[in-house]
Amino acid sequence: MTEGTSTWRRELLAGASGVAASALAGCSERFWSHVENTAPEQIELTIKAVPADDDAVAVKIMSQLRENFQAAGIDALYEPIAEAELYRDILLEGDYDVFVVRHPGFDDIDALHGMLHSQFVSGVGWQNPFHFSDVTVDDYLENQRTASDGRDEVTVDLLEYLEETVPYTVVAFPHNLGVVRRELPTSFVPKRSFEYVQVMSLEPSDGPRETPLEVGVYGEGLTDRLNPLAVDRSRIDGLTELVYDPLFHRIDDEYVPWLADDVSWEESGRTEAVVTLRDGVSWHDGTELDADDVVFTHRFLEDTSLGEIEGGHPAPRYRDRQTVVEGVDRIDSLTVRFSFGNTVRQAAARSLSIPLFPEHVWEPRSEIVAERQTQALAVEDEELIGSGLFEIADISDGSVSLEPYDDHIFRTDDEDRPAILEGFSQFSGIQFNVAPNPATMIESIRAGETDITGTSIPPSEVEAVHDSEEVRLVSSMTNSFYMIGYNAHHPELGNPRFRRIISRLIDREYTTSELLDGYAEPAETFGSLVGIRDGEWVHRSDPVVSRFPGTDGEIDVDRVRSLFEDAGYQYENGTLLE
Structure with missing residues (x-):
């Protein structure tokens, strides 16, 4: 490039810059004028x-x-x-x-x-x-x-x-305010699965029942979607955990072995737990529950697509408890090793209270049914196949019936049952009756149609309970x-x-x-x-x-x-x- 050409080009750019600067100055002036004239609005x-x-x-x-x-x-x-x-x-x-x-x-x-x-x-x-x-x-x-x-x-x-x-x-x-028929000796109303076990282990004053424990609940859509992984629906407290058992139940700040027979912890370096399962545990459809189901549960909760969606698609429920788990490995059919990295035992133990899910039922539900959506999170899942003390008998708009799972290990083996099951069960099952509001729920108890509330009543209903001879008010602390x-x-x-x-x-x-x-x-x-x-x-x-x-x-x-x-x-x- 010659010197003349270079000089000409610099003059041209300088002129263009002047025009651009002038234009930008006008734009800037209008911009700041607009900002200054925009009055702040009420929050x-x-x-x-x-x-x-x-x-x-x-x-x-x-x-x-x-x-x-x-x-x-x-x-x-x-x-x-x-x-x-x-x-x-x-x-x-x-x-x-x-x-x-x-x-x-x-x-x-x-x-x-x-x-x-x-x-x-x-x-x-x-x-x-x-x-x-x-x-x-x-x-x-x-x-x-x-x-x-x-x-x-x-x-x-x-x-x-x-x-x-x-x-x-x-x-x-x-406080957890509830209503109980006077025949039941309980001092609280149940919210969690083991609390239902405690209530059902107490003999009523009129003797054991050949009928289910009738539980009153109220709310909208309580039976619409019972998918245990979903978080977008209201739910009946404790229902999922009555149907699906964990390795350990946390009861009064203690982790009580449930499907686990034993656990040994290694904390000298990276935290590990070797869990031995109880022998003879089965799912409600009769399929044997083994170490593969434990490994699958944690793999599936981490990614319900099982690798088909880039980055994974975790189950929203139980996710935080599951994130402390770095790996779960099968040692043999009844033994698994959990790896927790640097997580301390107190935090790691929470993951052992996650309910287990059967691989043969949920693995096919890893199918992608919509953009970044798996069948596992979309299914209504009215056929809940778990390993709990109860299995689903019937579901309708107004009720959910649970019947005993007769092959549950705690129903067939009395020698190694947790202490909480002493006296279990004084009832033949559980029937959740859905009411439109708390007043209707309470009235069903006073009429003898329901035994106990499973949903807390508002304080405004307390006076009506005090005036009743058929029922009594119970109150307990809650988290x-x-x-x-x-x-x-x-x-x-x-x-x-x-x-x-x-x-x-x-x-x-x-x-x-x-x-x-x-x-x-x-x-x-x-x-x-x-x-x-x-x-x-x-x-x-x-x-x-x-x-x-x-x-x-x-x-x-x-x-x-x-x-x-x-x-x-x-x-x-x-x-x-x-």
């Missing part, structure tokens, strides 16, 4: 909860929360939605701003790993439904799984940090809790400063005493604020996020506005701006 939040007929307490909590949001200048709306659709929106679609639900509860601090770890941020189910991602939380969650020494200290650090980030709000732990969930994808809810403030806008003491009539415990400690009933961890400070800025459920508006303004937010004519 809007939609709160989803079930209708009052399905859970009156959740709606009362929602109502108090909405009123306090509105008083704080937030445009808050309530969207009532049927339970099945609510859980689909929360657990599958992530379609919500804020929700209020009753969570089934945690069995161990390790359950927070699935609830909050960012590896589940795009998953479904109760694995991180908030789309919450925080590398510090991830580190704490991983450390509490692997810290052989100092696990309690890591737990304290985690709980105190979660108070700062507030991915969700725990309001209160309701279940009412929670408020926040979608971190929302532009304001993704801000931890904003979440910290709105998490304080629910009066836990008032909720417990007035909305739950005292049949609950408020979340006030670091552990209970994330759903863990603690008392074993010594903290360096007291929680701040649980302090309600007001009295008797109503906020101090000036105080709350000051909190938002200190966090960088602005008000205009009493409305909180984005």
Whole structure:
């Protein structure tokens, strides 16, 4: 290229640059003018909860929360939605701003790993439904799984940090209120499978029954879809675990051998467990249950496509408990080896409480039926073939009948039964009767059509029970809790400063005493604020996020506005701006 050509080209580019700069200057001027003239709008939040007929307490909590949001200048709306659709929106679609639900509860601090770890941020189910991602939380969650020494200290650090980030709000732990016919000597109503075993092991005052234990439940769609891997439907508590047995049941913080005959742990290096199965165990269709079924269960839960979908397609239910398992190997027909890497025994043991699933039934369901969807997660599966003490006898819109599985090893071998089965069973089976609402469920017990409730009754129904001679009220502690969930994808809810403030806008003491009539415990400690009933961890400070800025459920508006303004937010004519 000649010097003249080069000079000409530079002049041409310079001229073009001048024109472009002039044009861009005009665009930039218009752009900034547009931004400057775009006024911030009021923050809007939609709160989803079930209708009052399905859970009156959740709606009362929602109502108090909405009123306090509105008083704080937030445009808050309530969207009532049927339970099945609510859980689909929360657990599958992530379609919500804020929700209020009753969570089934945690069995161990390790359950927070699935609830909050960012590896589940795009998953479904109760694995991180908030789309919450925080590398510090991830580190704490991983450390509490692997810290052989100092696990309690890591737990304290985690709980105190979660108070700062507030991915969700725990309001209160309701008591499990139930109704029982006076002939039954139980002091509680069952929620989990082993609790049904305990109730059925107690002889009624009028003697053993040749009829089933009649259990009252209420809710929408409870018999629509009994697929044990699904998370998008409401379900009857304990039903799946009555039909499908695990290797171990966790009972009162102890892992009781069930289908496992023995386990030996190796923790000197990488954690391993060698599990020996009971001999003579079979599935409900008579097929022998062996080590191959154990290996298959964990492989299948990790990827229901069994390798056909790139990246895998895990089953959403039981996923977190399954993720501690690095490998399961068959040693012989009755022996398997679990490998857990650096995971400590306490966290690893939770995976041994996952129900087992028969390979010959579920392996064909690895077929892909839609984009990234397997038959295993789409099937209704009314023919539940498990290995539990009960098998499905009949299903209808209004009931589910379970009959004894007569070939279960604990029905045929009395010598090595767990102590919890002493006296089992005083009934011929279990019949779940579905009622449209709690009042109808209670009336069926008073009329002698039902023996016991399997769904907690709201405190508003307690007085009616006290006035009855046929039935009595029972109350027990529970790990279940009412929670408020926040979608971190929302532009304001993704801000931890904003979440910290709105998490304080629910009066836990008032909720417990007035909305739950005292049949609950408020979340006030670091552990209970994330759903863990603690008392074993010594903290360096007291929680701040649980302090309600007001009295008797109503906020101090000036105080709350000051909190938002200190966090960088602005008000205009009493409305909180984005």
